[in-house]
Amino acid sequence: MATQRMTKVKTNKILRILQEKRNKIMKRINSLEEKAKTLKDKDYGNHLADSDSEELGRMNGTRLLRLQKQLRDFEEAIERVRTGEYGICVICEEPISKDRLQIKPEARLCVKCKKATESHLRKRTPYTTQVRA
Ligand SMILES: [Zn+2]
Helix, strand or coil: CCCCCCCHHHHHHHHHHHHHHHHHHHHHHHHHHHHHHHHHHHHHHCCCCCHHHHHHHHHHHHHHHHHHHHHHHHHHHHHHHHHCCCCECCCCCCECCHHHHHHCCCCCCCHHHHHHHHHHHHHCCCCCCCCCC
16 A cells, blocks of 8 residues: 555645534534523522433433543544644554545544454443453
8 A cells, every 4th residue: 555645635625524523513512501501590490300301411411421522532633634643543553544534534543443442342341340460
């Protein structure tokens, strides 16, 4: 495979895609935070225990956390474009396939390493003490 030196044009295009996606995520975070706020305000004026809104609040909290993680991924990816490390797997330092980057432009790992970390995570059973080697 030829050395994958990204041209300036390509880099700009990737930056644009990443920034657009990041902005979308930011908007979603903002609207979720707005919703959470209005939900809270409503609760104060409402003496009935509203388990629905509580449940909604929890759901929003989980979504918010996920979005914030995504936001970090995108910001990291944007940073990597700037430093010229974009598209390189952070574990094995092999180039990440274009197909993968098209689906997941913020990817930090190549398919191989991603799979390896996932199967590693699956093997680790939560709530059990791991035997130290
Ligand atoms: Zn890798």
